[in-house]
Amino acid sequence: MKKTFFLALVLLLNQNIMLAQSKSGKKAKSSKIDSSKWRAEHYIIDRDSAYADPRIGLKKLMGGNKRFIEGKSIKPRQDASTIKKLEYGQAPFATIVGCSDSRVPNEVIFDQGLGDLFIIRTAGQVSAAASYGSMEFATLKLKTKLIVVLGHTECGAVAAAVQRPENVPGHIVTLINEIKPAVAKCSHLPGDPINNAVRQNVIDQVNNLRDLEPILHKKYVDGEILIVGAVYDIHTGKVEFLEETLQNLPQPKK
Numbered sequence: 001m002k003k004t005f006f007l008a009l010v011l012l013l014n015q016n017i018m019l020a021q022s023k024s025g026k027k028a029k030s031s032k033i034d035s036s037k038w039r040a041e042h043y044i045i046d047r048d049s050a051y052a053d054p055r056i057g058l059k060k061l062m063g064g065n066k067r068f069i070e071g072k073s074i075k076p077r078q079d080a081s082t083i084k085k086l087e088y089g090q091a092p093f094a095t096i097v098g099c100s101d102s103r104v105p106n107e108v109i110f111d112q113g114l115g116d117l118f119i120i121r122t123a124g125q126v127s128a129a130a131s132y133g134s135m136e137f138a139t140l141k142l143k144t145k146l147i148v149v150l151g152h153t154e155c156g157a158v159a160a161a162v163q164r165p166e167n168v169p170g171h172i173v174t175l176i177n178e179i180k181p182a183v184a185k186c187s188h189l190p191g192d193p194i195n196n197a198v199r200q201n202v203i204d205q206v207n208n209l210r211d212l213e214p215i216l217h218k219k220y221v222d223g224e225i226l227i228v229g230a231v232y233d234i235h236t237g238k239v240e241f242l243e244e245t246l247q248n249l250p251q252p253k254k
C-alpha cells in the first residue's frame with residue numbers, strides 16, 4: 001500500500017514537472033515573438049488597425065515588404081487555425097490591383113497571409129468592367145479601405161506597348177492599347193522607356209480609379225478610402241510607393 005502510494009506520488013510529481021517545463025518553453029517562445037523589440041525589428045503593425053485605417057494599412061504593407069527584402073519574412077496567418085478562422089468570412093485590409101506576372105506574388109512580397117489581401121491581377125494591371133466590379137465589391141461589401149495599384153519594372157505588357165509589335169494576336173492588343181497613352185506621355189523622358197512607362201501607367205491607373213463612378217470616386221474624395229500607386233522592382237524585391245500618388249490625399253471627415 002505504502003509502495004503504491006509512493007509510486008503514484010512520483011508519477012504525479014513527474015507529470016507536474018513536465019507540464020511546467022512545456023509551459024515555460026511555450027512562454028519563452030511567445031514572449032520572444034510578442035516582445036516590443038521583436039515587433040519593432042519586424043515592422044509589425046496591428047492587423048485590426050490596418051483594416052480600420054487605410055493609412056495604417058499602407059504602413060503594414062511597407063513593413064511586410066521590408067521584412068521580405070531583408071530576409072525576415074514571418075509568413076503570418078498561413079496556418080490551419082487561420083483557415084478555420086476565415087471559414088465563413090473575410091476582411092482583407094487592402095485591395096491590390098496588380099500585374100499577372102508570376103514574379104510578383106503579392107502575399108509573398110508583402111509578407112501577408114490568408115484573408116489579408118483582396119487581389120485583382122491582369123497583365124499590365126489593365127482594368128475593365130469585371131476588375132472594377134471586383135474593387136467595388138471589396139470596398140462596399142468587405143469594407144476594404146485601401147486600394148494599391150501595383151506595377152512592376154520590366155513589365156512585359158508595358159514593354160509591348162513601348163515596342164508596338166505588328167499583328168498582335170487575339171485579345172492581347174486590348175492590353176497594349178490601354179497602356180499606349182502612358183507610353184506617349186513619357187516618351188520625352190530620359191532613362192529607360194519601359195520603366196518610365198511602368199510608372200506613368202500606374203499613375204494613370206490610380207487617377208482613373210479615383211475618378212471611377214459611381215462608387216470609388218465618392219468614397220475617395222470623402223476620404224473614406226485611399227487609392228495609391230506602387231512599383232515593385234523585379235531586381236531587388238523592393239516596392240516603391242510612388243510619391244506622385246501619396247500627395248494631397250483627401251482626409252477623412254471628422
Ligand SMILES: [Zn+2]
Pocket residue numbers: 099100101123124152154155156157158
Ligand atoms: Zn507585368
